Amino acid sequence: MNELNAELDGNGLKIGLVAARFNHIIVEQLLDGTRSRLLGLGVSEENITLGWVAGAFEVPLAAKEMARKLSLDAVVCLGCVIRGDTPHFDYVAGQSAHGVLQVGLETGIPMIYGILTTENIEQAVERASVHAENKGSEFADSAVEMVQLLRDINNRE
Numbered sequence: 056m057n058e059l060n061a062e063l064d065g066n067g068l069k070i071g072l073v074a075a076r077f078n079h080i081i082v083e084q085l086l087d088g089t090r091s092r093l094l095g096l097g098v099s100e101e102n103i104t105l106g107w108v109a110g111a112f113e114v115p116l117a118a119k120e121m122a123r124k125l126s127l128d129a130v131v132c133l134g135c136v137i138r139g140d141t142p143h144f145d146y147v148a149g150q151s152a153h154g155v156l157q158v159g160l161e162t163g164i165p166m167i168y169g170i171l172t173t174e175n176i177e178q179a180v181e182r183a184s185v186h187a188e189n190k191g192s193e194f195a196d197s198a199v200e201m202v203q204l205l206r207d208i209n210n211r212e
């Protein structure tokens with residue numbers, strides 16, 4: 056069997072982080088989790104670029120422009136949409152997910168959907184906590200894994 060995925064190695068990768076300020080207490084924790092895992096995987100501090108936007112809705116465009124203009128290898132999109140607080144939850148959550156997917160497919164640059172969509176604040180806290188499992192770490196892994204996978208595929212062409 057040919058296996059494409061090697062061990063994760065972030066050395067030399069240029070990673071963008073787009074963070075939505077809405078529900079910033081949660082998003083800052085996701086950001087910490089993502090950033091420290093990226094550093095742990097060997098991505099250097101100077102190769103991580105962070106851009107803040109107002110909310111999840113603004114994330115896709117910022118991710119697209121950053122990815123293209125800064126020649127990034129991948130972008131991790133971070134945000135938090137909570138159903139209880141959001142009369143238009145389905146629009147904000149759905150459109151941001153759709154937008155992030157579309158940007159990834161259009162640019163060919165991996166876009167990681169790190170926007171939590173939860174029923175309530177407790178679920179969001181659980182997923183972003185520094186004490187429990189912080190999803191930011193998984194988002195970082197996904198970014199590095201996707202870059203490596205696409206490179207491996209391209210190298211076989």
Ligand code: INI
Nearest residue numbers: 075077109110111112135136137140141
């Ligand atoms: N943006 C979020 O990131 N999370 C939310 O929970 C949220 N709520 O509750 O509405 C939210 N709305 C703002 C939206 O993303 C845009 O910033 C705004 O509509 C301006 O375009």
